[in-house]
Amino acid sequence: MIEVAGDSVDGLALAAVLKDGVVWDLRAADPAAPLVEGAVHWCRVTRSDPRGGGWGAIGDIPVRLAGGDARAALTGGPLLVQVTALTRPAKLAEVSTDIALPGRCLVHRPFGRGIHGAKRLPGFLAADWAARLPAAGGWIVRRRAATATPDTIDGDAQRLAELGRRLTAAAPSDSPAPVLPGLDPLRRLILDCEEPAAVRMASPDAARPLSAWCRHWAPEVADVVQVTPVDLSEPFVAAQSPDVALACGARLLIEPTAALVAVDVDLAAAASDRTANLDACRVLPREIRLRNLAGAVVVDLIGGAKAEADTKALAAAVADGFADDPATVQVIGIDRLGLLRLARQRRGAALADVLAGRR
Known part of the structure; x- marks a missing residue:
């Protein structure tokens, strides 16, 4: 079961996607920050x-x-x-200047051109969508559109087109106030999540405005907003540590740098290289998503070069963990030095950057 939950910890707004009760995606934002992503x-x-x-x-x-x-x-x-x-x-x-307005099925680029499909959208043909979408601006058809009803897609298009018209008609101003506010992490996850069975909030005061927003921007989700708190403090604290203990006894050390995200697999108390590497590759996607890390990721596996069958199994384990990630992830493979390389699209601020911005 997929759920989306909102919480507040240490003055930060947190949002998470839970799969069968386990937090897989974690986003954070500082409500006091002077700028908001997407604004x-x-x-x-x-x-x-x-x-x-x-x-x-x-x-x-x-x-x-x-x-x-x-x-x-x-x-x-x-x-x-x-x-x-x-x-x-x-x-x-x-x-x-390439402004993109996200919906659940579509992304509207009011100053763009053309119709494009998400990379993971099967059987996309721009010609099939040309008659369905407003002519003004550009559009990106999201993966969820493949299973959405025509009414859902049409509603998304109309709402986004109206927002685009507001922007194209906006008068220039010297004011720093946003012409269009950005979305908080919870609302962005609701737009990104395929079909949440529940959206869980801590209080009625938080649930009411969210329900109203969902009725407009995600009508199919509005009825599953509920007041059932989820404590996100434990995954929030865990995601701040670079050290991740694995069930097999090995450890992951995750170190974001200015150039890339470096991950080291440490054998520690694990029984074998193979067991440690496979466990690491199964756990890595969740740890990357909890920290919302992006860009180039290089994982130093144990033991250097691997047999072809092993490298395929390890790369497949990583790909499986990112299969439902809203961000686009490319698993490049494992080289002769035992370095696994992947690239993850940036969607929102990394947890470490949000925390650094408060210092």
């Missing part, structure tokens, strides 16, 4: 980059701009941008 703002451009994009500010918050013609904006009005990454240690917050 749309007017951005004042201060410097252009010859390679594209540039630098600017939302109010007094410096940002790095990806995409768009920043040179033109230097002499014109502000640019309408979407926050794509929050401020991290040694990195500015990132914004983009």
Whole structure:
């Protein structure tokens, strides 16, 4: 059974996806943070980059701009941008002119073009969708659309198109206030989760506004919002530790760096290399998702080069753990040095970055 739950721990808003009572995805946000991922703002451009994009500010918050013609904006009005990454240690917050508005079945790009299918959407043909979707802007058809009813898809399209029209009609402003607020972690997980059997909240005061939001943005989920608290403090604390004990006696050491996420498999008290590696590959996807780590991930398995049958089994174990991950994950494979490589799409801030932003 799949459930989505919301909680508050140490002043942070937490949201989780539970599979049969076990937390698999964990997202966090600081309600006091000056920017929210996904929010749309007017951005004042201060410097252009010859390679594209540039630098600017939302109010007094410096940002790095990806995409768009920043040179033109230097002499014109502000640019309408979407926050794509929050401020991290040694990195500015990132914004983009390629604005994407997520729904449960579709993503609308009000300033984009064309119709595209999610990578894991079977049998996608753009021509089949052209007559079903509003002509303005661009669209991405999400994997969930493959099993959704026509009415569900049409409702998603109408709501997103209306939101897009509001943005295209927005008047330029110097105000740092968002033109469109971003989504908190719980609402984003509701949009991403396939079919939750329940959405669990700690109190009626929290459940009521969420139910109202679901009736508009996720009508099929509105009736499963319930007041049944879930304590997310234990997985929240565990996800802050780089050390993960495995059932076989081995350990995972997870160290995010500026360039990549490095993971070491330590034999410790495990009986064999093979057992430790297989246990590590089964556990790794959940640990990556709990920390919401993204980008390149390199796992140093025990014992160097492996037999072909072993490498296939290990890579398959990792792929199985990411099969229902809303983020796109590419398992590249295992090289002769015993390094398993994968890449995970970034969706929301990593837990470590949220915590670092509060210090």
